């Protein structure tokens with residue numbers, strides 16, 4: 001199935017009205033684009049800013065005759081005869097298929113491979129995590145995940161208990177198990193992450209070593225030898241006392257999900273509880289590691 005889209009340049013003050021008119025005309029969805037490459041600065045709270053020259057893109061079923069819609073819009077004083085518009089055919093792609101085609105096995109560190117479940121395993125003798133992220137975050141292609149995977153690969157996890165805080169697809173938790181951890185606890189606020197982690201644990205035959213919890217259900221006195229958290233700077237600072245509590249004295253910590261410019265501040269904050277190492281970077285992102293005091 002294909003679609004057609006009608007692109008209309010308008011002033012931002014007319015965008016709401018034009019959106020309503022297009023929906024009345026049978027548009028299935030409306031998106032907005034910048035008409036002239038004009039930056040929008042940080043909006044005020046409660047404000048949804050648009051560009052002065054906004055392009056509204058209205059999607060219609062293929063085969064829709066847009067002539068009556070154009071005629072109707074031409075009768076609107078704020079548009080007028082010959083208003084600035086374009087009609088385009090849109091090819092209907094299989095986006096999921098395209099994404100799957102682009103996701104290949106990737107090696108992290110010296111032992112670990114993340115292999116999409118629909119691909120052949122390149123090295124069956126390596127430590128292979130078979131992964132289908134589903135709707136959850138965590139394929140290994142993002143630098144923050146890669147930084148954590150490389151760190152896990154560098155550790156001797158045999159006989160260690162690990163916590164993966166913000167487990168997403170379960171990629172780090174399952175990698176830790178495959179790298180030798182005896183037990184891993186994954187925690188996430190998102191049900192879809194818990195479901196995806198469960199399904200990936202089954203795929204990797206490690207269900208018996210992985211416990212998964214929503215934050216409110218996690219055991220109160222849970223402690224581990226190793227904790228990895230790839231979240232974001234804000235939540236990592238908020239969660240710091242709780243995260244510190246979960247790491248045994250002498251235990252290891254890795255935090256990711258931080259932009260380079262946020263890393264030092266978060267590192268200084270965590271140094272209340274941890275002896276922090278120098279920051280490691282990949283692209284715009286940073287990873288912090290430390291040892292629990």
Ligand SMILES: C[S@@+](CC[C@H](N)C(=O)[O-])C[C@H]1O[C@@H](n2cnc3c(N)ncnc32)[C@H](O)[C@@H]1O
Nearest residue numbers: 137138145166167168187188189190193230231
């Ligand atoms: C960037 S993803 C990381 C996923 C995976 N661990 C990885 O490294 O690719 C962050 C995950 O943390 C979860 N998350 C965000 N805030 C959280 C919180 N306060 N407690 C637990 N999980 C949280 C999100 O739902 C998301 O699945």
